[in-house]
Amino acid sequence: MSELIIWTLDWVPERPRGFVRDLRLRWACEEAEIPYEVKTVPFDDRETNHLAQQPFGQVPFLNDGEIQIFESGACLLHLARKSDKLMPRDPVGEAHTLQWVIAALNSIEMVSVPWWFLEVTGTKDNGLAGWLESRLDHMERILKEREWLAADRFTVADLLMADVLRVSKLRVFGNRPASEAYVTRVTDRPAFKKAYTEQMAHFEAADGKPV
Numbered sequence: 001m002s003e004l005i006i007w008t009l010d011w012v013p014e015r016p017r018g019f020v021r022d023l024r025l026r027w028a029c030e031e032a033e034i035p036y037e038v039k040t041v042p043f044d045d046r047e048t049n050h051l052a053q054q055p056f057g058q059v060p061f062l063n064d065g066e067i068q069i070f071e072s073g074a075c076l077l078h079l080a081r082k083s084d085k086l087m088p089r090d091p092v093g094e095a096h097t098l099q100w101v102i103a104a105l106n107s108i109e110m111v112s113v114p115w116w117f118l119e120v121t122g123t124k125d126n127g128l129a130g131w132l133e134s135r136l137d138h139m140e141r142i143l144k145e146r147e148w149l150a151a152d153r154f155t156v157a158d159l160l161m162a163d164v165l166r167v168s169k170l171r172v173f174g175n176r177p178a179s180e181a182y183v184t185r186v187t188d189r190p191a192f193k194k195a196y197t198e199q200m201a202h203f204e205a206a207d208g209k210p211v
């Protein structure tokens with residue numbers, strides 16, 4: 001049995017499959033060759049069922065021995081402490097990795113998720129479009145100049161930034177070839193493909209099971 005347990009939902013509808021954030025943790029474990037198990041909480045009752053593990057009733061969360069931790073970003077940084085495949089050990093490389101992990105969450109996803117929500121709920125005149133456009137344009141400028149965000153190599157910051165940027169609605173929101181090439185480059189990694197395939201299989205296997 002693995003020490004490390006990634007918790008996700010037992011089932012989700014088709015649309016979010018391939019995007020549920022347990023994928024970030026699966027992917028990081030695959031990159032770092034950390035063995036893990038996946039366990040589930042029920043999709044029904046998710047608002048109230050596991051508040052002791054994730055105070056907002058969401059997934060993912062992680063058990064690692066006596067450590068229990070939630071928030072995908074915090075879980076990724078926890079995993080990055082275990083392997084220099086995810087974060088370099090020199091102070092500058094580490095600082096830049098941390099910086100871009102937080103930027104993915106707090107400068108891009110902080111804008112992209114509310115924008116996406118307004119889009120999918122059919123809100124006319126999505127008032128966040130200008131804000132998002134500016135953030136994505138800055139990312140495009142940065143990604144034109146470099147292959148990786150930190151330390152001139154793949155880090156957990158790329159994993160997270162690519163996961164934030166790979167959402168299809170964001171990818172068609174303006175023509176940003178460097179960002180597109182970046183998402184393709186990062187998600188071409190075998191560890192992403194394995195994590196993605198396994199998440200898809202996990203939810204498909206639950207189709208038709210009595211709840």
Ligand SMILES: N[C@@H](CCC(=O)N[C@@H](CS)C(=O)NCC(=O)O)C(=O)O
Binds near residue numbers: 020022057059071
């Ligand atoms: N900030 C959280 C967001 C987690 C999140 O949005 N989880 C989604 C799945 S990807 C979820 O549990 N949705 C169900 C719900 O909110 O009821 C993180 O990064 O871990």
